[in-house]
Amino acid sequence: MEAAIDEPLADAERKALARCRHAVLGVERPLRLDCGVELGPYRVAYQTYGTLNADKSNAVLICHALTLDQFVAEEHPVTGKEGWWESLVGPGKVLDPARYFIICINVLGGCMGTTGPLAQDASGQPWNLRFPVVTVADMVRTQAALLDHLGIPDLFCVIGGSMGGMQVLEWAASYPARVFTAVPIACAARHSAQNIAFHEVGRQAIMADPEWKGGDYRLHNTVPARGLSVARMTAHITYLSEQALQRKFGRALQDRDALGFGFDADFQVESYLRYQGSTFVDRFDANSYLYITRAMDYFDLAAAHDGVLANAFKGTPTRFCLFSFTSDWLFPTRESREIVHALNAAAANVSFVEVESDKGHDAFLLDEPEMFRTLAGFLKGAAAVRGLKGVP
Amino acid sequence: MTAAAIRVDLQLIADMVDPATRALDVGCGDGSLLAYLVNFKRVDARGMELSQTGVNACVASGLSVIQGDADADLRDYPDDAFDYVILSQTLQATREPREVLRQMLRVGKRAIVSFPNFAHWQVRLRLVFGGRMPETPSLPYKWYDTPNIHLCSIDDFRGLCRDMGVRIERAIVLDRNSKPISLPPLLANLLGEQAVFMLQRD
Numbered sequence: 001m002e003a004a005i006d007e008p009l010a011d012a013e014r015k016a017l018a019r020c021r022h023a024v025l026g027v028e029r030p031l032r033l034d035c036g037v038e039l040g041p042y043r044v045a046y047q048t049y050g051t052l053n054a055d056k057s058n059a060v061l062i063c064h065a066l067t068l069d070q071f072v073a074e075e076h077p078v079t080g081k082e083g084w085w086e087s088l089v090g091p092g093k094v095l096d097p098a099r100y101f102i103i104c105i106n107v108l109g110g111c112m113g114t115t116g117p118l119a120q121d122a123s124g125q126p127w128n129l130r131f132p133v134v135t136v137a138d139m140v141r142t143q144a145a146l147l148d149h150l151g152i153p154d155l156f157c158v159i160g161g162s163m164g165g166m167q168v169l170e171w172a173a174s175y176p177a178r179v180f181t182a183v184p185i186a187c188a189a190r191h192s193a194q195n196i197a198f199h200e201v202g203r204q205a206i207m208a209d210p211e212w213k214g215g216d217y218r219l220h221n222t223v224p225a226r227g228l229s230v231a232r233m234t235a236h237i238t239y240l241s242e243q244a245l246q247r248k249f250g251r252a253l254q255d256r257d258a259l260g261f262g263f264d265a266d267f268q269v270e271s272y273l274r275y276q277g278s279t280f281v282d283r284f285d286a287n288s289y290l291y292i293t294r295a296m297d298y299f300d301l302a303a304a305h306d307g308v309l310a311n312a313f314k315g316t317p318t319r320f321c322l323f324s325f326t327s328d329w330l331f332p333t334r335e336s337r338e339i340v341h342a343l344n345a346a347a348a349n350v351s352f353v354e355v356e357s358d359k360g361h362d363a364f365l366l367d368e369p370e371m372f373r374t375l376a377g378f379l380k381g382a383a384a385v386r387g388l389k390g391v392p
Numbered sequence: 393m394t395a396a397a398i399r400v401d402l403q404l405i406a407d408m409v410d411p412a413t414r415a416l417d418v419g420c421g422d423g424s425l426l427a428y429l430v431n432f433k434r435v436d437a438r439g440m441e442l443s444q445t446g447v448n449a450c451v452a453s454g455l456s457v458i459q460g461d462a463d464a465d466l467r468d469y470p471d472d473a474f475d476y477v478i479l480s481q482t483l484q485a486t487r488e489p490r491e492v493l494r495q496m497l498r499v500g501k502r503a504i505v506s507f508p509n510f511a512h513w514q515v516r517l518r519l520v521f522g523g524r525m526p527e528t529p530s531l532p533y534k535w536y537d538t539p540n541i542h543l544c545s546i547d548d549f550r551g552l553c554r555d556m557g558v559r560i561e562r563a564i565v566l567d568r569n570s571k572p573i574s575l576p577p578l579l580a581n582l583l584g585e586q587a588v589f590m591l592q593r594d
Binding site for chain 1: 436448450454455459474
């Protein structure tokens with residue numbers, strides 16, 4: 001019989017689990033986290049598209065970014081919006097379920113079904129802030145454990161943007177034999193001081209909200225909505241670019257002809273950010289936001305390999321294709337270039353594409369024909385080498 | 393698969409590369425040599441190209457290419473990472489040709505270099521009798537917009553190899569139609585429009 005975890009679920013979690021698959025892992029052998037804590041059993045929520053072929057050679061793992069989840073290419077069970085990567089994944093798209101078995105797993109510490117601070121500890125108490133701090137490497141360990149559970153020996157491709165890209169790099173470094181191609185998009189091998197700083201502002205906003213109650217808001221039936229919403233507003237600015245904001249909003253006023261001489265949302269850009277903040281609260285958990293931003297802050301792949309990034313990729317058999325976007329200032333091109341230099345130093349097989357776009361960091365989620373065209377070519381070349389049939 | 397037609401000088405380079413080896417093409421342009429090496433010689437071939445547009449086109453056709461240039465980016469690679477490092481029609485555009493050659497022979501067991509011969513008779517005639525900077529099919533630029541900042545003759549190149557203690561394994565001299573011609577060195581330096589050298593550390 002499948003293992004199960006019996007605990008009350010948050011509303012969004014329940015809706016998510018009703019619409020995806022999940023596995024309970026770490027029952028016999030708990031997962032040893034980087035922080036030293038042993039976690040188990042834990043639940044992993046995931047979604048799949050397509051079918052695993054007979055020789056199990058067509059599996060593609062999509063690693064999601066900070067606030068995204070396993071609902072890559074379908075209507076989201078909580079927001080009702082279309083899947084976050086439908087531009088890339090779907091029939092006739094670059095990642096076509098007719099060809100690939102596509103898996104996306106909600107990260108450890110997340111709030112869409114995978115174990116995180118919303119879950120309960122062994123004594124039946126909600127973890128909240130007592131949940132151990134997890135790392136990107138821990139997330140990847142749970143993903144590898146799920147693949148073991150599903151009997152998938154290796155992956156044709158591991159792909160992801162932003163924090164997803166960090167997971168891709170971690171996969172390539174930790175399980176090189178299981179990764180045929182790695183596609184880290186708009187990411188870095190370590191989180192920069194500026195990025196940590198922005199995350200800290202977001203976390204402080206959440207913790208400053210009186211409704212946060214030291215992380216125990218669920219026990220008090222409150223929601224730190226203001227704090228989480230401000231965190232999202234700050235983060236959202238970092239996902240865009242100056243040009244994109246200017247092009248979209250300029251100084252245009254919101255529902256008025258003249259300045260209001262007050263502090264309502266006079267400008268469209270304010271109204272837009274407020275909307276982004278308030279809708280985020282409906283689908284994301286504040287504590288989960290603390291944990292996942294922390295995981296990104298802690299990410300430093302070189303540090304885990306004697307301070308030399310190239311050591312992380314020594315002798316790697318993986319074929320890499322990196323992408324960056326010209327207007328991305330959260331993960332600028334030079335961060336990708338540093339990874340390329342390290343891969344060169346390891347004599348790895350690497351391609352690197354910088355895409356011209358004024359859409360900032362978010363470009364990786366949007367319709368970017370240049371990215372799709374080059375990614376399709378890269379995957380086609382790799383499929384030929386792997387002997388994977390049916391990749392046009 | 394039918395044999396793709398590639399430029400004659402690139403074909404000559406491709407013929408120098410043994411099948412199923414590892415090669416790095418520095419300044420790979422549109423990737424035609426890379427594609428040939430991958431498809432017809434099963435070479436694990438990688439490319440480096442200055443223009444991002446060129447890189448993206450190469451990657452879109454399934455080739456492993458990064459943006460970079462010979463002067464700055466060869467030093468990243470470890471010793472003996474490749475069997476061949478190829479530099480076609482680019483040496484004369486590098487800032488430090490000598491250092492580039494040194495890096496090529498560090499990273500690769502062999503280096504294959506092709507370049508236009510600045511001592512070709514047409515070049516000499518245009519400068520001596522025309523009194524103008526030479527423009528020829530292999531040197532098609534005006535003096536003010538040429539990327540070629542370190543032009544050399546075939547004999548100059550041989551001299552550099554001698555100074556660097558680099559062994560010339562093969563030298564092929566090409567005529568105006570990119571056909572290999574067999575001539576004694578003095579005539580080769582006069583009649584060869586381009587040259588392809590295969591070099592090895594001594």
